[in-house]
Amino acid sequence: MNTQSDNHSIRVFYDAACPGCVKDRAWYEKRVGQGEQVQWRDINSCEQELKALGIDPHRAMLELHVQDENGRIWRELPAYQILLSRLPGYRWLAWLIGLPLIKPILSWLYRKWVRRRLKKEGRL
Known part of the structure; x- marks a missing residue:
């Protein structure tokens, strides 16, 4: 399995067992620009891939992880910033969520939301 991201795509490591995460993926896919390629990887079925990239599978359950075109791994809000910065009309939101006060x-x-969800599902 190739653990390097290709030059034209990013990889998103998300929880496909989470209905909200699946809904977020669908929302994103409807808005992504032409030419943008995203590889969606379910963290529940790619533990070896996560480890090969230096991502703790437990931490992947708690935080969204994105691998950019250069192979760099981003987590939590910076990962969302990477995704939003590729959406036409949403780059301002990527900037906004990165502000020091926000x-x-x-x-x-x-x-807090992720931990509550996982605890409710019995996965934490």
């Missing part, structure tokens, strides 16, 4: 609050809310 980012820590959104990060805290994101972690």
